[in-house]
Amino acid sequence: MGGRTGLHALAWALVLACGLAHASGRELLDTCDSQAFAPLKPSKFESKVSGVEWVGADDQNVFVVTLQNRIWRSKDGGSNFEDITERFKASIKEEEPVAIVRVVAHQTTPGATIFIGAGVYSWVSKDFGETLTPVKHPGGFKGAHVSVRANRLQPDWMLWLAKRPDCHTLDDYQIRCPLDLFVSKTAFVDLKLENLTASSAGKIAGFVDYDWGVEACGKQGREACAALGIGEETVFATMFEKAGDWDSSWDPDVHFVRSDDYFRSMRSKVQCGNQFELLGSSIYLAVSNKCPVNPDGSKRTFDKSGLPGITLYTSVNGATEFQAACLPVLIKQEGYELLETHDGKGTVIIVDYLVRSTMMMMRVSSAYSAGPQHQLFSLSLNSIYRQDATSAASDFMRVEGVPGVFIANQMASRREGDDSISDLSDRPVVYTRMTFNGGGTWQNIKAPTKFNSQKCNRCGGRSDDCYLHLHGASSWFFGSVQFPSVYSHPSSPGLLVGTGNVASQGLGLEDGDGACTWLSYDGGFSWTDVAEGTFIYEYADWGGVVVMGRHELSGPADEVLFSVDYGRCWRRVPLESALTLENIRIEPDGQRPKVLLHGRACRRSAHPNCSYAADDTRATLEGVVYALDVKALLGDKLPACSASDYEQWTVPNDDRTQRCLLGQQMSFTRRRQDAACLNGGDYKRPVPTNTSCACTAADVECDWGWVRDDGKCTRLPEDKLPTCPRVQDGSYYVSGSGFRLVHGDVCSGVDGVIPDSDGQGNPKGGGRPPSRRHGGRSGLFTAVMVAAALAGTGAAWYHFAASSGQRAAAREVGGAAAAFCAGLWALAADAADTALARLGARAGGLRFGGGGGGGGGAYAPVEDDELSYFVPLESDEARALVPPQPPVAPGGLS
DSSP: OOOOOHHHHHHHHHHHHHHTTTGGGOOBSOOOOOOOOOOBOOEEESSOEEEEEEESTTOOEEEEEETTOOEEEESSTTSSOEEOHHHHHHTOSSOOOOOEEEEEEOSSSTTOEEEEESSSEEEEESSTTSSOEEEEOGGGOOGGGEEEEEOSSOTTOEEEEEEOTTOOGGGGTSSOOOEEEEEESSTTTTOOOEEHHHHTTTSOSEEEEEEEGGGGGGGGTHHHHHHHTOOTTOEEEEEESSTTOOOSSSOTTEEEEEESSTTSSOSEEETTEEEEEEETTEEEEEEETTOSBOTTSOBOOSOGGGOOSEEEEEESSTTSOOEEOBOSSOBOTTOEEEEEOTTSSOEEEEEEEEEEOSSSEEEEEEEEEOOGGGTBOEEEEEEEOOSSTTOSSOSEEEOTTSTTOEEEEEEEOOOTTOTTSOOGGGOOEEEEEEESSTTSSOEEEEOOSSOSOGGGOOSTTOGGGEEEEEOOHHHHHSSSSOOOOOBOOTTSTTOEEEEEEEEETTTOOOSSTTOEEEEESSTTSSOEEEEESOEEEEEEGGGTEEEEEEOGGGOOEEEEEEESSTTSSOEEEEEEEEEEEEEEEOOTTOOSSEEEEEEEOOBTTTOTTOSBOTTOTTTTTSEEEEEEEHHHHHGGGSOBOOGGGEEEEOOBOTTSSBOOBTTEEEEEEEEOTTOOOBOOTTOOOOOOEEEEOBOOGGGEEEOTTEEEETTEEEEOOTTTSOOOHHHHTTSSOOOTTSEEEOTTOOOBOGGGTOTTBOSSSOBTTSSSOOOTTOSOOTTHHHHHHHHHHHHHHHHHHHHHTOOHHHHHHHHHHHHHHHHHHHHHHHHHHHHHHHHHHHHHHHTTSOOOOOOOOOTTEEOOOOSSGGGOOOEEOSOGGGOBSSOOOOOOOGGGOO
16 A cells, blocks of 8 residues: 655644544444344454455355465354364475465356465365365466466466566566466366466567456457457467566567467567556557557657657457557556446546646546547546555546446646635645546536534535535555545445545545545435444445444444445444454355454554553454344344335436436336345346437537537647547548547437437448538528527427426427537538638638637646647536646557
8 A cells, every 4th residue: 555755644644633533433323223232253363354255156155364374264154264274284295384375266166266375385175175185386486476367258267477486576676577377277176287488489488467368358258259259268468578678667578469379379469568458348458659660560650759658559359450549648657547338348548647736746647438449539537536646546436337327536726715725735625526427527416405414514504515525446445544435336236335525615525524424325316424434334135235334544343333224224233342444345246145344453542342452562463354144133124025125216317307327217126225125145136127318418428539618519729639540541530519429328319419420430321421621511500590499489488388397308308409509500610610711711821720719728737848738627616626638649640
């Protein structure tokens, strides 16, 4: 975990010391009844828990790996544990220290397990570890430096990437240490490993990264693989050809390769391909801009010294060919993330960059939404927050199970003259933003109008100007102070819990006093405060049970709390001794009504129920696990649910009508809030039913080369925009309206919002995309005049004759009409531009710019001042601290 340093760390420490001074006394808000439960008894370990693995379909066999690499086993779902480390020692004849670093369970065969040792041995078991077969690693590599991946279509097949035994730790800082890639097709039988470096017969000196090719097929499986020409034995990797070549990150000596026969031969190779990811049914490959050639082997023609950073390429045909991903920014070497869309067919690219603040360089990000053909990406949200410069994740999160819904934290500029924002440590103002249309538009989360606790109400009576702000991934996994982040799970669509605060505009997310825990069970549309202070949370029973325990910022946890009605009331279960809670875990499917809480022992100076005295050095070293079984606690009070216990729900609009998500009204099944029952381990949630929606402004985002500005799309200056090959060669048509459909959107009647294309890069009527400044525009004037006449009649009906339901429908249709008119206006302006340009040429060279100007924009310096450019911003409240990086032609494409 990363931490802040210097004055910045000191400033944060002062804030937290003041803001969290009262935290240990905070309590859960509401309880259900006075039913008392016996205290849960702990399982104690010699050191803290570092890993938990469930093995087998019944989830009764649980293995815990501790910080000291001892292995513990439970046969009853985690209620009781036994240290079985000595069994592993007894199975080998050598005097070899035994330490287990990882447990790998077979995807489909119950009991089949691999225990990876930190030394030169691993173990295979067919019966949950009852009997163990030791296997010595070929060549003597150590398991402490191994990563493994199973083949999703052939679960017995595994790839192992291992550091060679003659490597030393400092090799990672001086010259990169060579790695060997191994394959086993009988991994859970005898773990026979074949060294693929040796199999390459000198074509490969060492490996850098790897993955099974079937991961590029997305969620579609074998059929998609067959269409891409990817076999079950296909492996993608990055490698270097000569020993000692790999000596730095973004090294031109590292290459991307595909092999279908375990590198006895290579089907394709991309020189300088350093990093790759397989997701969204595509291969994303990062190539250093220092590379002398393009992926097809042709010589690069640009001046390498003028283009630092990397170019991201994509392949949709199994690495047969790559094309540059078109982004309006240069990807520098600060990093980037790839986040798969809900349908598993697209990707959001999150690009990092550095900005200057008073005391330090800040690392922030911009998100670019997935476009057609995985190659044309448009700005969705800029200035995305990271709590710490060392964080490997930004605060951009996918809401699981509800298509098109994302949550992000965005840094905002301080308003001039606003003295309510402290300048301590140059701390930014951070707003939580939410989108219900795949990133096409973003909005603040309105604060609740009613609160369970007035301590959570910091709006000061201004509910119309008060918003909810939630901590994101960067504050949970990284930083000197950790906060639980907003959390969702595929097993529980629509259910979210997060930690944060409400605040009036201009304050944003705060880390001190006022932090509460918030819950939504309608996909993030509405929220309620369920606890004062910070808690750790998990979902069980397919989302039917919510479990919480006090997070360490609120003091040691001496009880665990659970709700079976989506947080309306909570039951308390005392713990025999308090612990510093680190996490709550559940088996991977989230189907059982049983969870494990794990953490560290604590001193009584922190809580009277802690195990150790204030000066006991053993405190905080001992690991502790509690098992909470809700079904066992409530017994007959929670029978199995029947059909009448379920209801249908949709994410609502602001006026409580049914919202369309990506062009469909999606109706989800959930257990009713007042139904006291359990879904059960065998429950299968029905697939959502879908009803098609007419296209409206909510179904579109800005097309390539356009950015959103106060609800409309504004074209970026063409002289700043990099060349995009698919646009340049005419295979993709950028709409003159500036709109395209959001990825995955299936609304009907695209003509209503995008008049000149199908929203997927094809011009209306098909055929080759026309030039943007030419083509037929007959009938445009007539259409505008008819629209004006209808508008007058419609306004009279809306105000004097329409019902409230009709007005809601009218507002929905009005959005489509507004988008349509915006498209017509853009076409008209485009035509006028062309006519004026021609007229000017005849009159002696007078030219009119085709513009990206307009109100709502800002100039701001970035790391390369000469590359600053105009960036339209969405609204006053969303004005960012800095704009995204300026557009630079990626990879010498222009």
